[in-house]
Each structure stands twice: as structure tokens, then as C-alpha cells.
Amino acid sequence: MPEDLIALITALAGRSSESECLEFKRGNADPERIGRDICAMSNSAALLGHTYAYKIWGIDDDSHEVAGTDFDPGTTTIGRQGLEIWLRQHLSDNVEFQFETVEMNGKHLVLLRIWPAQYRPALWNGLAYIRSGSSTQELKHGSRREEELWIRTRSEIFELQLAATELTTDEVFNLIDVDWYRQEFGIPPTTSPQQLLHMLASEQLIVTQDSGRHAITNLGALMFARNLETFPTVSRKALRVIRYEGTSSIAPSRSRTFSSGYSRLDDMLDYIETLLPEREVITGARRTTIRAFPHTALRELTANMLIHQDLSITGAGPMVCIFDGRIEFTNPGRSLVDVARLLNDPPHSRNEKMAALCRRMNLCEEAGSGWDKIVLDCESNHMPAPSIEEPGDNLRVTLLQATPFRDLTMQQRIDSAYWHACMQYAQRQPMTNASLRERFDLPSSAASQISRLLKVCLDGNILKVADPEAGKRYVRYLPSWA
Missing domain, CATH: 3.30.565.60 (Heat Shock Protein 90)
Known part of the structure; x- marks a missing residue:
């Protein structure tokens, strides 16, 4: 669904203060500052588990009122390079961001959306930055925060990535089979839509976005989609x-x-x-x-x-x-x-x-x-x-x-003997000539055939004898690794 940027900016401006993942600016479009902030906010979003971080030009950072801005990322250049290209050259390749412009109350605003760092900490000119409150600072090497950031970025979970975003309640219920979800978990049909949304979110099948709308996770789509083809991220699954x-x-x-x-x-x-x-x-x-x-x-x-x-x-x-x-x-x-x-x-x-x-x-x-x-x-x-x-x-x-045993290839016989040994071992029961005959549905007269198969398995280090001192009638077998 097309995103309502005005609703998103309004929701963000309604927050009480700036944070590690949110900053307001009227001006101050210094490219170096923007690059460091992208790096720091990308790392902070990953560390805090946020879907995005945002930097907005045109919102007063004290009153949060719409003030407008002269900053235009599309026309800003550094030397002969456009701003976005220049930023990407200095940021590590695991950073994703997007500039978006919107007219609001007759004034020009710029929204910078920043994705969480993936797989490793984000870098700006080879250095990692992080946010402390609303300030950007270098991430100290070997610090506890750096260690935790590495853990978070390495554990990127496909199931919790977003399959569809900016959805209304009705759109969520049209895409997710909530009737089947209720049936599976015994949820009464009289449950309100808001309570259902709460349950879906608690299961991490959906998340509430910064705009107040909803997103369906890959987990939600894979498990309860009415039609997987509706979700490009998992349609091939x-x-x-x-x-x-x-x-x-x-x-x-x-x-x-x-x-x-x-x-x-x-x-x-x-x-x-x-x-x-x-x-x-x-x-x-x-x-x-x-x-x-x-x-x-x-x-x-x-x-x-x-x-x-x-x-x-x-x-x-x-x-x-x-x-x-x-x-x-x-x-x-x-x-x-x-x-x-x-x-x-x-x-x-x-x-x-x-x-x-x-x-x-x-x-x-x-x-x-x-x-x-x-x-x-x-x-x-x-x-x-x-x-x-x-x-x-x-x-x-x-x-x-x-x-029938007579129609099995030698490899099929060996594989069956091996897995029978594994099964008997798991059940704490002995594997013997007799148990393997029973496994192949053979009479006791086929004991010599099974003995020959067991010898092949022993010679091939597939099986081993549990007790080499035992007499022939009492030989038991184990998987070679046991």
C-alpha cells in the first residue's frame, strides 16, 4: 500500500522528545553530519530492535511544529556528486536509507528513513557511530554496546522482517486468515478487532508501525496468509x-x-x-x-x-x-x-x-x-x-x-541396517540379527543372509559390535559412532 507520509510525520512529531531513532531539524544539512547520523541511527535501530530510524527536516526540534525547510536532498551536491551517491560511498554496504519529500501545511519537509544495520555494525568512513539519547557519538571499540550490537546484527531474523507494510486493520484481516487463526488457538468469534490485533502482535505475526498502521511479518504471512502470492518476500515459499x-x-x-x-x-x-x-x-x-x-x-x-x-x-x-x-x-x-x-x-x-x-x-x-x-x-x-x-x-x-528384501540394492540394505541400529540405540534396545530380520520381514531361515549383510556393514565401518567377547548367538550391534 502507498504510505501516508503526512500521517507518519504527524505521528512522529507527536512524540514527546527526540530519541536514538528520531531527530528533528529545521536546517543543518551538513553532509558529514548527515552521514554520521545515518550510521549512528542505523546502529541504534538495530540495537533497540526498531523497524526504522527517522530524521526529519522541517520540524522544529523544540516545539515539534511544522516549520518547513530549504534543504533539498535531490539537488544537494558535494563536488560534482549528488548527496545520496556521496553518502553511499562513505557508508558501509550494510546500510540502507531513503530520502522522501512531502508538502505539509503548505511547507516543504524532508523525511530520511534509515533501516537497521544488518549482519554487522554500520560504519561511516570506517568508524562505527551510535546514538546516546539525541546525540551522535563514536562507538567505542571493545565496549559492551559494541558487543551487544554485534550480537543483534548477526541474529537478523527473516521471520520478523516485514512482508507487507502500511496496512489498515481491514487490510490486515483481508490478507491474514484470522478466522483460521482463531480456530487454531480457540479464540472466541466475539473477540474485538483491536484485541485480535493485539494477539497477532504478541505472536509477532504483525507489528504496529510508527505511522500507527500495521505491517505483516514474514512469519505471519508464511503461517496464515490467505494467498502467499500477495507477499513478494515469501511468494516463492x-x-x-x-x-x-x-x-x-x-x-x-x-x-x-x-x-x-x-x-x-x-x-x-x-x-x-x-x-x-x-x-x-x-x-x-x-x-x-x-x-x-x-x-x-x-x-x-x-x-x-x-x-x-x-x-x-x-x-x-x-x-x-x-x-x-x-x-x-x-x-x-x-x-x-x-x-x-x-x-x-x-x-x-x-x-x-x-x-x-x-x-x-x-x-x-x-x-x-x-x-x-x-x-x-x-x-x-x-x-x-x-x-x-x-x-x-x-x-x-x-x-x-x-x-521385498531380495529386490533391494546393497546400498538400500546397508542404509536400512544403519538406521535400524540408530533406532534401536535411541530406544535403548539391542540390535541383533533377529531384530534386523524382523525389520526386513524375513523368517528365521534368512539368518545367514542377514549375517552377510551385517558383515558388510562391519567391514564398511557402518556398524560395530557392542561386546566383542559375546558369543555368536548373543552378538549385539551399534552404529559405528556410538
């Missing part, structure tokens, strides 16, 4: 599901992009499962539908893919590709944990605020149990272990339909 004919990606037959927010996970899963093969079996007098892929594994993989993707990677989003006999889950971003230790290492969440919100909505557990459920579901249904790859900057997990 919509889940895409593609069904292919056969086993290659040459011939897609059906495709759907889910434009709704991730809180509609169940709708996504319902659609995915309609594309999967199933069969009916009759047990006694009852007819039972058996799906080729178990629901729990599908749910965990879809949720993990959405929640743990790297949101900073542009131009790519989560994707589910369904082929004959297999289904692939791909998301931007490599795993934060060694892929061989996904089941046993402590959990790491790339998008902590989204993960916490999804846990409260029972979309995930945020306790590291997702991979346990996936592997256990594969074992219970005698499917090959999930295949995990990291092509480029992506993570891809592949599920294969249940396959």
Missing part, C-alpha cells in the same frame, strides 16, 4: 506438489501450488495422499484401505520440510514430487545436523519462531522426535530406509514403497 507419470521427471501429470499459509498443513497432506496409490484388503468381514506410504512419515517429512527450510535462499521453495514407487521431499537449505545423525543428535531449529508456533498448533513437536517417527514408520511398514541427500544448497529425502 509456497509448497508445490507435482505428480509425475512413471519414474522420471519428464512427464508431469498434475501439479498444485498451495498459496495458503503453512498452518493449513492438513489440507496439504490430504491432497498429497489423494495422489498416492492405495489398495484394499478384506480381513474377515471388514474392508481396509492400505496406502503405499504411511501417514505419519508423510506428515513428519512435510512439516520438517516447511519448518526447517532455509528461508534466506531466494528463488526456491519446498516441493513434493511423486513418482511411481517413490516420493521426494525437497527444501532449500542443507541440514543443520550431520545427516547421518539426524535421528540421534539433539534437535536444531533453523526457524525457531516458526517452529515454536507450529509446536503450539500441534503441527510439530520441536523435540527431535520427527526422524524417530519417520524411520520407525518405514520399519513398521517394511519400507526401505529414507534416502537423504544434499544436492547443492538443498535437502532431499526420498521414501520408497515397501520392497
Whole structure:
């Protein structure tokens, strides 16, 4: 939405005093002073968690009345250079600012909007500056404030950046599915719009801007957007599901992009499962539908893919590709944990605020149990272990339909044995020849086949013997790292 600059300036002028992120001037357009102030206010905005800092020419700094100014950033030059170009040459490249002009009460005003420093402190001519109250001063190297500023700028959170700004209450409710939000959290339909706005803000799904209007965060858009395409910052993060004919990606037959927010996970899963093969079996007098892929594994993989993707990677989003006999889950971003230790290492969440919100909505557990459920579901249904790859900057997990042991490749057998060992270790249960036979749905007569597989795993340092002194009938196995 176009911003109402007059409403913004009026709101800012109504504040009781100047601050670290707000300054009024009638004149004093010295370029050096402007550069230092941009640097200092950018650092202060980052340190204090403000969306922007502002410097306004044409407002009296004592009375805050509209006085007007002769300053014109568009025509001001230093040597032969325009002011903005000159400022950018002397500021570090992590500083963003914008001059805007407006006529107010028949007088000329200039608004300088300054974004918070990102990734590291802002610099002016190689030096960092900071604000103390309404004064600009050099940031002392090694000081507590410098240390805290480094921490703040390094922890830039994509989820809390703004996806849409300058919105009225009605516009927020048109873009965010507040009815679904109320349903998920059990909020009465009689709740007032102002109370709803307060709740959305407390969840960091929206923020109130300096103008008094509202902005929707990337977190709010990703979780509760009515249509993700409305938000350019996250439009490419919509889940895409593609069904292919056969086993290659040459011939897609059906495709759907889910434009709704991730809180509609169940709708996504319902659609995915309609594309999967199933069969009916009759047990006694009852007819039972058996799906080729178990629901729990599908749910965990879809949720993990959405929640743990790297949101900073542009131009790519989560994707589910369904082929004959297999289904692939791909998301931007490599795993934060060694892929061989996904089941046993402590959990790491790339998008902590989204993960916490999804846990409260029972979309995930945020306790590291997702991979346990996936592997256990594969074992219970005698499917090959999930295949995990990291092509480029992506993570891809592949599920294969249940396959007889004789038709598995040696690598698939080894992977299944390894993940079975990890699962048994996590459950504090022994892995034995018998437990691995059960995992592959093999009779006791296949013990020699499993023994040969175990020897391959031992020789390849995939597994190790838990107690080398134990007799053959009592040998137990562990993952090699245990």
C-alpha cells in the first residue's frame, strides 16, 4: 500500500522528545553530519530492535511544529556528486536509507528513513557511530554496546522482517486468515478487532508501525496468509506438489501450488495422499484401505520440510514430487545436523519462531522426535530406509514403497541396517540379527543372509559390535559412532 507520509510525520512529531531513532531539524544539512547520523541511527535501530530510524527536516526540534525547510536532498551536491551517491560511498554496504519529500501545511519537509544495520555494525568512513539519547557519538571499540550490537546484527531474523507494510486493520484481516487463526488457538468469534490485533502482535505475526498502521511479518504471512502470492518476500515459499507419470521427471501429470499459509498443513497432506496409490484388503468381514506410504512419515517429512527450510535462499521453495514407487521431499537449505545423525543428535531449529508456533498448533513437536517417527514408520511398514541427500544448497529425502528384501540394492540394505541400529540405540534396545530380520520381514531361515549383510556393514565401518567377547548367538550391534 502507498504510505501516508503526512500521517507518519504527524505521528512522529507527536512524540514527546527526540530519541536514538528520531531527530528533528529545521536546517543543518551538513553532509558529514548527515552521514554520521545515518550510521549512528542505523546502529541504534538495530540495537533497540526498531523497524526504522527517522530524521526529519522541517520540524522544529523544540516545539515539534511544522516549520518547513530549504534543504533539498535531490539537488544537494558535494563536488560534482549528488548527496545520496556521496553518502553511499562513505557508508558501509550494510546500510540502507531513503530520502522522501512531502508538502505539509503548505511547507516543504524532508523525511530520511534509515533501516537497521544488518549482519554487522554500520560504519561511516570506517568508524562505527551510535546514538546516546539525541546525540551522535563514536562507538567505542571493545565496549559492551559494541558487543551487544554485534550480537543483534548477526541474529537478523527473516521471520520478523516485514512482508507487507502500511496496512489498515481491514487490510490486515483481508490478507491474514484470522478466522483460521482463531480456530487454531480457540479464540472466541466475539473477540474485538483491536484485541485480535493485539494477539497477532504478541505472536509477532504483525507489528504496529510508527505511522500507527500495521505491517505483516514474514512469519505471519508464511503461517496464515490467505494467498502467499500477495507477499513478494515469501511468494516463492509456497509448497508445490507435482505428480509425475512413471519414474522420471519428464512427464508431469498434475501439479498444485498451495498459496495458503503453512498452518493449513492438513489440507496439504490430504491432497498429497489423494495422489498416492492405495489398495484394499478384506480381513474377515471388514474392508481396509492400505496406502503405499504411511501417514505419519508423510506428515513428519512435510512439516520438517516447511519448518526447517532455509528461508534466506531466494528463488526456491519446498516441493513434493511423486513418482511411481517413490516420493521426494525437497527444501532449500542443507541440514543443520550431520545427516547421518539426524535421528540421534539433539534437535536444531533453523526457524525457531516458526517452529515454536507450529509446536503450539500441534503441527510439530520441536523435540527431535520427527526422524524417530519417520524411520520407525518405514520399519513398521517394511519400507526401505529414507534416502537423504544434499544436492547443492538443498535437502532431499526420498521414501520408497515397501520392497521385498531380495529386490533391494546393497546400498538400500546397508542404509536400512544403519538406521535400524540408530533406532534401536535411541530406544535403548539391542540390535541383533533377529531384530534386523524382523525389520526386513524375513523368517528365521534368512539368518545367514542377514549375517552377510551385517558383515558388510562391519567391514564398511557402518556398524560395530557392542561386546566383542559375546558369543555368536548373543552378538549385539551399534552404529559405528556410538
